[in-house]
Amino acid sequence: MTVSDAVVEKRRGLSPRQRAQRSRGIQYAVLIVIVVVAAFTANWGQIASVFFKPEFVKSAFTSGLPGAFLKTIEYTAGAFVIGLLGGTLLALMRLSRVAPYRWFATAYIEFFRGLPAIVVFVAFSLLPLAFADLVIPLDPYGTVWLALGIVAAAYMAEVIRAGIQAVPKGQIEAARSLGMPAGVATRKIVLPQAFRIVLPPLANDLILLVKDSSLVFIIGTSAAAYELTGFGRDLANTESNLTPLVTAGFCYLVITLPLGLLVRWLEAKAARAH
């Protein structure tokens, strides 16, 4: 085959652009088929009445949804504070010059990151059985904050450690050359910059925490302490209809979507600063 033969051969096939067009055409065709089949086969009336019945949406709001919404925020906020304080402490321990502190922090982080959060919650639900006279203060907040915070601290510790290590060495040198002791330099110079660096990933952890707060129902709180998932599940059970749970689900989005926007805004801001 000569060179001119090869060119002719190539012309007979499709050009890359034509091939891409054909591929896109096939994808649209498949999509249209699926939509048409779904539209004609599904029982839309039933689906709407099980998942999106307006009267149940209304009854959800009157029978305690706002309270559950508030509880979700309260549980998350408290756990975030514990996670942040614990995470900072663990991060500093991981970077400590004292080896046992490093060992402890590493073991803690690896353990609680590797464990499903649900296991921690099951453990907390069993604690009162195992220790009859154990009292965790601020019931039920104390238990919830502790259970969520213990796991969150492990995740945040790694984020904060990365942030501390991302602060340029020259910053510490400048602080120390001004006579600041190591502790003051860490507090005044390193940590403020480290937190600025890790703000976007920390906000991401906060989103995960909002969702993890749904695990609270495993601890078995009273109805008054229900957060969104517990509330939606309970009401969906009594009404034999999924609408309350779907409504609760949308409430999570009301919290997490703005947080997601916040993360993106923080990331864009951080990108501009560099």
Next chain:
Amino acid sequence: MALVEIKNLHKSFGSNHVLRGIDFTVEQGEVVCVIGPSGSGKSTLLRCVNLLEVPEVGEVFVRGEDITDRDCHLDAARQQIGMVFQQFNLFPHLSVLANCTVAQTSVLKRGKAEAEQIARANLDRVGLNEKVTAYPMQLSGGQQQRVAIARALSMDPALMLFDEPTSALDPELVGDVLTVMRKLALDGMTMLVVTHEMAFAREVADRVVFMDAGVIVEQGPPAEVIGNPKEERTRTFLRRVLDPTHVEPTP
């Protein structure tokens, strides 16, 4: 008593023996410029004076106190030694004013009002009194370096260390920083300057120290060391620095 006295200083990074026995003093009120090719150990020597680098062998005395002694109050010693870095190292999360007050309030325990007054006076000294509320990122390199000088001066140091303070600057900004340093020298500040600015060294220094390969090759008044060097290594270095486009004739 010399303000700084260094005895038999040795420092290695791994197998790289950077300082090979340095003996050296700085007197009160003296301006000493350290020159030499890159890798000669001049920056390391400077960083040993406030123990940002810890030497393996040798002693560093500041006002008669051995700061390499493990029982020495190093933080207290460092308060008397201001340091200006090549990369400025301003604190980016603090305003210009806060950069100059943070160590005053947290280390010297000065009140906020007093610290700000001192900071403003020093920012005035470096010609940046209008920039107190700005953040480092909003300043040019030359302005940042002058803030760094004001930050160090705000601690009332007895000695100022300058580690190639103009090497990271655009050429047109070098002059402002050198002007501030010249003024500082005229005010009687004791200064130890690692620099490549030969004109500055010649004009401002009381003494020039030429280092190469981890040792002090020669030192003396600038007219001698730069004007009429005794050592061949000094002559070679100065030829390269003062006439960088010169091509050595091939024998």
